[in-house]
Amino acid sequence: MLALFIVIQLAFLVWVLFNSFCLPKLPSYSRRSSSPLISVLIPMRNEERNVAKVINNLKALTYQNFEVIILDDHSEDDTKQLLQQAIGSDNRFKVIDGKPLPQRWVGKVFACHQLALEANGDYFLFLDADVSIHENTLERTLRAFHLGTGLITGFPKYPVKNFFSHLLVPMQHFIVHFHLPIFIANNTKRPAFTAAHGAFMMFKRDAYEAIKGHYSVKNSLVEDIHIAREVKKTGYYVRLMNISDSVSCFMYESNKEVWAGFSKNIFPGLGKSKALALLLSTFYFAIFLLPFLIFIGGLFSSSPFLSSIPFLLVLAQKCIVDIFTKQASWNFLLFPLSVIATILVLFYSMFLQFSKRGFSWKGRTYS
Incomplete structure (x- = not known):
């Protein structure tokens, strides 16, 4: 035995x-001959602790042709005021107010839907408010869009602070590496072999619009996986990449948040x-x-x-x-x-x- x-x-x-070894890293940095417009789209709800950090992080990006649109989703704290203060006169940034949440929509999904309607870019990068990215991440991610790729996503590095975070947050990486046949996931369009992380998802605009965007997953609590499957269904590849050297996600501040966050996602994630x-x-x-x-x-x-x-x-x-x-x-x-x-x-x-x-x-x- x-x-x-x-x-x-x-x-x-x-x-x-x-x-x-099958999980590719983002390509190394190099200058591009073309610079398509990238729309960086961030939903925020009660994110006052993250506002200054995320705005300063985005201001330091080396890519030149990008816009940042942030949706304040009926925050009950000082998110809106702190956004205006952190952005200042930087005209690359735009803040919009979220509309009332319709029935049968999940809050974050509806926020992302509204953000996409305001976006002008050739590529849409959805980020969570607790994410920090390396200054050349936009260039490197663009280089990863091979022919037929509609979406690039990945699981960030997780700096963790509390006990439950140490136990549960890094398990996201392990579950993907243990359960998902990554080579098949990245080289076929079979929806069953798909993983994604909503903290970092860059869509080619054509692929996003082909699935009607977040409208296609409007009532999903695990919208990242479901929208990635929709991308594959329309004939595009989804590339899952090791982005841990470029993207960090400070997911939860307290043990209570860890428990609530995983409780929200884990059973719905199993259908x-x-x-x-x-x-x-x-x-x-x-x-x-x-x-x-x-x-x-x-x-x-x-x-x-x-x-x-x-x-x-x-x-x-x-x-x-x-x-x-x-x-x-x-x-x-x-x-x-x-x-x-x-x-x-x-x-x-x-x-x-x-x-x-x-x-x-x-x-x-x-x-």
Whole structure:
């Protein structure tokens, strides 16, 4: 039995390593002969803590031909005033007020829809307000648009501050590297093989308009994945890239925000399928937690090193992903706790769905 565990974990280790190498980085920086207009589109709702940082970050970009449109989505704090103060007289920036949220729309999706209607660019880059990008990111992302590519996206580097962030936020990278056949995802138009992150999504305008933009996913709580699938359905490629050297996302300030954010996304991300959620939980327990239990039991056996091998191979899988995505060098040591936290938040997300409490985020609740 132990030998079987070792073989399984070795196979998964090879798979994760191969998958990680298949995830391309953004091309290196070089000057372009043409400079199409890029519309940087940012929805904001109660983002006063991020306003100055994101505006100063965008002002430092080296790409010359871009506009920034920011939508204030009925913020109840000082977001609007701080935006005006941070922007000053820079005419590359424009702030618009969000319209009332219509029925059957998700707040962020409707905000992105309104932003796109105001955009003039040949490319639309949707950013979250808690994102920082390297000064040459626009040039490098443009170079990544190969023939037929409609969307480029990726999972940023996650600087984390609190306990739940350390457990759950880097798991986004691991889930992609472990579950998604990245080579197939990037080189075919099959919607089933798709991943995306809404914090950084650059569309070719033609591809965005071909799917009717965010209107096509107006009631989705995981609009990033669903809109990427729509792009593939219309005949464009979606390229998932390793953007962790260029894009950082400071997702959550508190443990409470981490829990609420993942509770909102994780069960809807599985299509609200109870069977899939139970299957995934069982799989994670058997593949990632059982080796840890065998390791603990082996400490009291006659062959503690042999009993530790499956668990060490599990840790190695997480360590590889953390290295490729520039997470903290010690984060992989928390992996058993990360798996437990993932299972718990998944079951809580299911509870919110089936108890009819709905998913709450930024003062709004969605069923």
